[in-house]
Amino acid sequence: MSAELKLAAFELAERAKVAARQLLRRDRRQLVLDAADVVEKRAAGILGANQVDLAHASDQPAAFIDRLRLDEKRLRAMAAAMREVAALPDPVGEVVESYARPNGLRVERVRAPLGVVLMIYESRPNVTAEAAALCLRSGNAALLRGGSEALQTNSAIAACFPEDAVQLVSPDRALLDELLQLHEQIDLCIPRGGPSLIRFVAERARVPVIKHYQGVCHLYVAADADLAMASRIAVNAKAQRPGVCNALECLLVDVGRAPEALPRLAAALRGAGVELRCDERALPLVAGGVPAMEDDFGREFLDLKLAVAVVDGIDGALRHIARYGSRHTESIVTRDAQLAQRFLNEVDASCVLWNASTRFNDGGELGLGAEIGISTSKLHAYGPMGLRELTCTRYVVRGDGQVRT
Amino acid sequence: MSAELKLAAFELAERAKVAARQLLRRDRRQLVLDAADVVEKRAAGILGANQVDLAHASDQPAAFIDRLRLDEKRLRAMAAAMREVAALPDPVGEVVESYARPNGLRVERVRAPLGVVLMIYESRPNVTAEAAALCLRSGNAALLRGGSEALQTNSAIAACFPEDAVQLVSPDRALLDELLQLHEQIDLCIPRGGPSLIRFVAERARVPVIKHYQGVCHLYVAADADLAMASRIAVNAKAQRPGVCNALECLLVDVGRAPEALPRLAAALRGAGVELRCDERALPLVAGGVPAMEDDFGREFLDLKLAVAVVDGIDGALRHIARYGSRHTESIVTRDAQLAQRFLNEVDASCVLWNASTRFNDGGELGLGAEIGISTSKLHAYGPMGLRELTCTRYVVRGDGQVRT
Structure with a gap:
């Protein structure tokens, strides 16, 4: 395990952590809307990057190539999906519960972002745009680790978002292994993919993992x-x-x-x-x-x-x-x-x-607006995960000098 | 790693899993009340077991011995705490959210037990009674792994609860190591103790862990x-x-x-x-x-x-x-x-x-009624964990033949 790789993983995650703190004070809806505009402005560049990925994949089956391919129409649909996420109500700051204690303390449970989300996926490039939009809208910095087959396309898409708040991670198992150790920087890992990928993550991770296993x-x-x-x-x-x-x-x-x-x-x-x-x-x-x-x-x-x-x-x-x-x-x-x-x-x-x-059993069909996946883990989120599931709740307590007796 | 130990861990956890399914159909409040009665009836036996533990601890510091020691008054307080947990509202079945979709599907999010909870702790024997009561009241089977210094006392207390639904686990690190692998049987591990214990658990666990780290x-x-x-x-x-x-x-x-x-x-x-x-x-x-x-x-x-x-x-x-x-x-x-x-x-x-x-920042002070600990993990539960935090929510959908178009 190289020291250089360890350091690279740490710096990447640390940048995300700092960006997550800054997101607390920014207009996260506007950031997603801006990114959607940039995606449309840079359409030619993104489609060009996609051509490079397609050229490398020429000997793959037709279904594989179809999943990988972007065109004008798919790009517009991607930007539209981002704007839909921007339009969803902000989960951050939502007061889930509120009550007073006999000693006058006013207690609230309030939604806050998780912090840094590491998303691992293998599928279509539009997942990059949607996962980034969902994380950003809910106040989380995103580390996106897509498949190597879509690397150029994913890079071009990720670059439309604020840097540090959304970073594309190189598809290298050794780097992933290092990232999975960084429990001080990364608050959640969501692996989506085949059982062997999820097993790899579950065995190595010291960061919390919400598994998206198969549906039988x-x-x-x-x-x-x-x-x-x-x-x-x-x-x-x-x-x-x-x-x-x-x-x-x-x-x-x-x-x-x-x-x-x-x-x-x-x-x-x-x-x-x-x-x-x-x-x-x-x-x-x-x-x-x-x-x-x-x-x-x-x-x-x-x-x-x-x-x-x-x-x-x-x-x-x-x-x-x-x-x-x-x-x-x-x-x-x-x-x-x-x-x-x-x-x-x-x-x-x-x-x-x-x-x-x-x-x-689908985020859209159940009315969540959008989903980052369907959790088969029972903790935190069980079922489709939307914006709300990318937050946690904290206790916020207001007093006028109460001490404990 | 011995095959026998692996098998022992599997059988233990599998029994808990079956017991958890059966708990869904039982009167969980009554089970906790019954256990409180048994604790009082068996007072002499529990205090006798405590004498055995105290005899082994005679060369320990006074504070250690005070934490370990039970007497009539502490035993009554323990039974009273169990009855307080029994009296708390049942979190299981609570409808957290309810709405209809345009196609007529009626969607609910409903609280359900997590299943099997593995609790690791080192402190006073009353934690055995309180953790068992909290798990049982919320429909979860409990695997309780207390410290070796309180083994006889903990055994006598755990035996007051329905067997299989509450099992005391022998304080053996190799056995714990095996249990931490059983992600098909164990839904949650809660380690409470020093940083080295929590690190041991976090490094090895393939089951989800909610950490209860220190407070700075x-x-x-x-x-x-x-x-x-x-x-x-x-x-x-x-x-x-x-x-x-x-x-x-x-x-x-x-x-x-x-x-x-x-x-x-x-x-x-x-x-x-x-x-x-x-x-x-x-x-x-x-x-x-x-x-x-x-x-x-x-x-x-x-x-x-x-x-x-x-x-x-x-x-x-x-x-x-x-x-x-x-x-x-x-x-x-x-x-x-x-x-x-x-x-x-x-x-x-x-x-x-x-x-x-x-x-x-305490379950009692914030009005949760009782707590199994204070989570510093952000996922699932962040802060004091009461009965509600020992459940998850599931989607329950009722239709009249809807199919997806």
Whole structure:
């Protein structure tokens, strides 16, 4: 571990820490609006940088190149998303709670920025703009560590924001390793990416980490379910966008209704092009189904594939989800309010739904305005993280000379 | 690392995890009340176990033995504290936020237990009872890892609670090391103790940790301060109970008022038996003061010793605190509301006070009812942690068949 790298990481993080303190006194909405203007002004430069990244990626698959590519339209959408973040209400300074104590002390809990946020991601360059806007709007300095494939594009975008408050970090694992030790400078690390990246971060970090792990989402069709509704929800949850974390990965059907429900659900899902991987009890009821492998349960397919199992009532469903779920999103279809309530209470997931598609666990859909990701960590933020989740609350106490007796 | 130890840790934590799921359906208030009754019924057994621990500690200092010792009166106080925790409102199920989306989905954010809490502590046996009561009342299973000096007493107390839901963990560093890896079973670790314990935990843990570090608390006396108030607050903050984390460790006096203020503050503090360790500018103004050593700033004395410095206005005070504070508790004395507001906004600490003693950063004093500790971590909980801070919020969504378009 080189001393030079250690020093580089320290200086980077220390600059961010100083910038975070200065942000407390600046107009953070205006800073984001200004950055959006700069993005549009520098459109040609950003698109040029993107061409350089694209040239290096020419032997990659088409989907990869599509994610990486920017054009005029995507750039305008990026600036528009930044302006939407600027327009959101300021979470900083919000008084969450306020009361007086018998001795006259006036106590408030007030939202404050976390300080310095280290964001690790691998996806599209617009994440750079959105994460920077979300951090800045909530008063946090951002260290952005995107993937090497988008380095030139990300640099050009990050340079549109105030320097020090938004810094792009070179995609070097040894440097990341050093940054993850700096718990005096960095208040939060958000890793978004594959399980191996998140494991790397979780194993090494001495800074607090909010993990954004995969979604192994289940839909439990209870014995009394409206089957038309169940089919509609299953098809939407699985097939509308199979590659995302709130897509359905496993269908659980109650044993009491399976003979009627499964053929109907299976027909609808197969009609949407979904391959059905069935456990022993489901297989005979699913025309065209294939036997599930051992590891198909608990698996995030991110594809038009679905695990299917028959379960023994609500207890069977809860046991299955406790064993195979990833605490992301779980849904039940039933007409029975009491049964639904038990599911909603006892399933441990960042978002639990009754008679609705798993696809709704999303910052935009839940009304947060924008999100920096969906946390599967239970501490601090559980579920979609918006501006509010990038703050903490502090106690602010006003007195007139009170001392403790 | 022995396979047997790994397995023992896994089984322990897995039992806690299963118990936590069962707690969701039990009357948690009643469980705590029942445990309080059992503590009283088993008084003789607990005091007998305490005699065994005391016999082993006979060569320890008197203060150590006093902390370890239980008697009838302390036991009754312990049971009373448990009943107070039982009487607190249930945080679980609290609807924090509730709204409808344009598509008719009804969204709630609802409090749920974290799951399994691993508490590490070294202090008095009553912490065992209080931590167990707080965890149980908030629906969490507790793994309690107290110090070896109190092992027999802690075992007897922990056995008054439902087994599996409250387990005492043997004080063995290798076992702790294994437990800290079990991020699938353990949702939160709270280490309370010396910096070396907390560092050990922070370095090894793969489970989320909320740190309860030391308090290096400052009082800034502004140029316009009411000096009678400032003296009263300084003496209370430093001398009322010097050994605790919200005690004052450093006095900052504005350069514009120092010639008048310092002699007066110093006289009051010396009158309370406080040794004053002064920087170069403070020393000539403090009769009987001694020169501060380099490391007296940023130091948690936990004793009748106080670092004293002259600072250049609010900016000097903010710089000093940013450099030497520990994010615990910071206070300002001033008549100027604008100046106070700047201090309250820009100082980063779990509790910031205006015209009040630092001693008020305490769960009981701030009205939380009871506390499991004071967090200096910014994520999840910042400041005193009560029942609410032992929960997370989840999204609960109710629909009538909505799918995403």
